[in-house]
Amino acid sequence: MGKNKNAIVKAKATAAKTKAVAKTAAKQKAKAQPAPKATAATPDPDRQQLSNFVTSMKYKATKGQNPEHRSTAQKLLEMYAEMDNEGKRAMAKKYVEHGGKDLTWSATYFESNVVEDITEKSTRKGMMTRKQILDLEGIDVSDMDNDTKNECLQELLKKLWDRLKMNPESHPELIEKHKIEAMNRYYYEHVDQKDTELNKNSQELSVQAAGFRMDTAQKMITNRPSDPNVKIENMWHVDLMAKVKPVWQAKAKLERDEATLKDILCEFENAVEGKKGFNEIVQDYESKMEVLHEFLSQLRKAYAQVTKIEASDEGTCTTALSEWTTFGEAMLVHQQGVKQMMSGMRAFL
Numbered sequence: 001m002g003k004n005k006n007a008i009v010k011a012k013a014t015a016a017k018t019k020a021v022a023k024t025a026a027k028q029k030a031k032a033q034p035a036p037k038a039t040a041a042t043p044d045p046d047r048q049q050l051s052n053f054v055t056s057m058k059y060k061a062t063k064g065q066n067p068e069h070r071s072t073a074q075k076l077l078e079m080y081a082e083m084d085n086e087g088k089r090a091m092a093k094k095y096v097e098h099g100g101k102d103l104t105w106s107a108t109y110f111e112s113n114v115v116e117d118i119t120e121k122s123t124r125k126g127m128m129t130r131k132q133i134l135d136l137e138g139i140d141v142s143d144m145d146n147d148t149k150n151e152c153l154q155e156l157l158k159k160l161w162d163r164l165k166m167n168p169e170s171h172p173e174l175i176e177k178h179k180i181e182a183m184n185r186y187y188y189e190h191v192d193q194k195d196t197e198l199n200k201n202s203q204e205l206s207v208q209a210a211g212f213r214m215d216t217a218q219k220m221i222t223n224r225p226s227d228p229n230v231k232i233e234n235m236w237h238v239d240l241m242a243k244v245k246p247v248w249q250a251k252a253k254l255e256r257d258e259a260t261l262k263d264i265l266c267e268f269e270n271a272v273e274g275k276k277g278f279n280e281i282v283q284d285y286e287s288k289m290e291v292l293h294e295f296l297s298q299l300r301k302a303y304a305q306v307t308k309i310e311a312s313d314e315g316t317c318t319t320a321l322s323e324w325t326t327f328g329e330a331m332l333v334h335q336q337g338v339k340q341m342m343s344g345m346r347a348f349l
Helices: 003-031 045-063 067-081 083-100 104-110 132-136 146-164 203-208 215-222 235-271 276-308 314-346
Strands: 113-129 183-199
Touching: 045 067, 067 104, 067 183, 083 104, 083 203, 083 276, 113 132, 132 183, 146 183, 146 276, 183 215, 235 276, 235 314
Parallel strands: none
Antiparallel strands: 113 183
16 A cells, blocks of 8 residues: 555656646747747838829929920829829829830820711791891891892792792792781791710720819819829919810811801802892801901911910910910800801701
């Protein structure tokens, strides 16, 4: 019994010693292994790319040696400020792909419009006076005597009656007579032709310049860039270009209208040849065409000059802005005049 008791005590002592050794070894192993360090935050590549792009464009716009690059960089910064995040990333990515010395890709952001002419027609029908009919057709009667006005009216009515295969003899309802001739009413149909332009961005532009918001143009004019981190310099030049661009784009449509008017005038002149009073009308249209041609010529010369103005020249930009504001107002007058001339001449064809 004593022998067994000694064996148990000895076994317990051995087990305790073994446990203590194991515990000490575990502590030493834990001490030998360094604690894991906190992982450093990975920088956002998109944010870094945007920052690099803005920094580079600012440098090119203010300190660049290439004048063309200075102008291009300033324009890109202005456009960048009005883009959403997707548009900004696309622009910065394009810059990285081409490298810092190549800005030819920027052309896809500036001028790449496809214009499609759309003609909408509506017809107005009913009983009208001579004055209403001539006004509807855009015919200027301010210098016409009464006989010439009647000649014009009869030509218009004859053309309509021939088309409808009707005449006052068999269809007396075509005319409502009044004791005062000027108050006679005639059945008439006027076709109102509205020519509009549908501007389509080319596929290349729609891809490269994705991200523009609808309020971009308005914000450019009111000088409120969406990105406070991008400082738009030379705002007087931005204001000038905001006025020049729509007028210059409208000029292209007016030039096409001028060419169309020349053809219509030839047809009109042949249609009314030898008829009383129409020689003066032809001459009046020719005079108006000369005024239109001169306006377009002045516009081209002004554009050649405005494109050479340095963005930093506030005084010249301000003077040019006043000039182009006048051009814009004159453009509206000529657009309306062209519409009236087309309507007036087409009524006799």
